[in-house]
Amino acid sequence: MPRTVPIKLTVNGVQHELAVEPRRLLVDVLREDLALTGTHVGCEHGVCGTCTVLVNGESARSCLMFAVGADGAEILTVEGLGQGARLHPLQEAFREAQGLQCGFCTPAMLMVAYELLQQNPSPSEEEIREAISANLCRCTGYQSIVEAVQLAAARHAVAGAR
Ligand code: FES
Numbered sequence: 001m002p003r004t005v006p007i008k009l010t011v012n013g014v015q016h017e018l019a020v021e022p023r024r025l026l027v028d029v030l031r032e033d034l035a036l037t038g039t040h041v042g043c044e045h046g047v048c049g050t051c052t053v054l055v056n057g058e059s060a061r062s063c064l065m066f067a068v069g070a071d072g073a074e075i076l077t078v079e080g081l082g083q084g085a086r087l088h089p090l091q092e093a094f095r096e097a098q099g100l101q102c103g104f105c106t107p108a109m110l111m112v113a114y115e116l117l118q119q120n121p122s123p124s125e126e127e128i129r130e131a132i133s134a135n136l137c138r139c140t141g142y143q144s145i146v147e148a149v150q151l152a153a154a155r156h157a158v159a160g161a162r
C-alpha cells in the first residue's frame, strides 16, 4: 500500500480533507478525487496552460504542482465561478462573444481572465493578450477570446460581481 499524506484543500469555498500519495499532481486530485473535471489536462508538462486554476488567488498550472504542495491552500476552479446552473458573467461573455469553439482551453482561459480582471478591471487589448498568452487555444485564433474578455470588462463582470 503506497504511503499517503493527509492534506487539507479549500476548493471553491469547500474544505476537503484528503489522503494523497506524495507523487500525485494537484490536477489529478482535483479531477479524480474531487470530480472537478472542468480543469482540463493537455500537455502535463507546464506548456499549454490548460490545467490552470487559482491557488491562493494566483494562477498556477496544476499539472506542475504536487497536491501535497497545495496543502492548506485556497483553490478556485472553473466550477467555482458560476452559481449552480447560473453562469458567471465572465462565462456569459465568453458565450456571447464566441470566445470558445471546442471549449478545451476555455476553463483555463476563464481562470486567467478572472485573475486579470480582478487585478485590472479595465485592461487594454495588449494587457489581455499578455494575460492569455501562456494558454494555448487550437481553435479560436484568440481574437474572440480577447473580445470576450473586453466584453466582460465593459460589463464589470468580475469586479462588479464579487
Ligand atoms: S496540462 Fe498543465 S500546462 Fe499543459
Ligand code: FES
Pocket (backbone or CB within 6 Å): 099, 100, 101, 102, 103, 104, 105, 106, 136, 137, 138, 139, 140
Ligand atoms: S476553443 Fe478549442 S482549444 Fe480553445
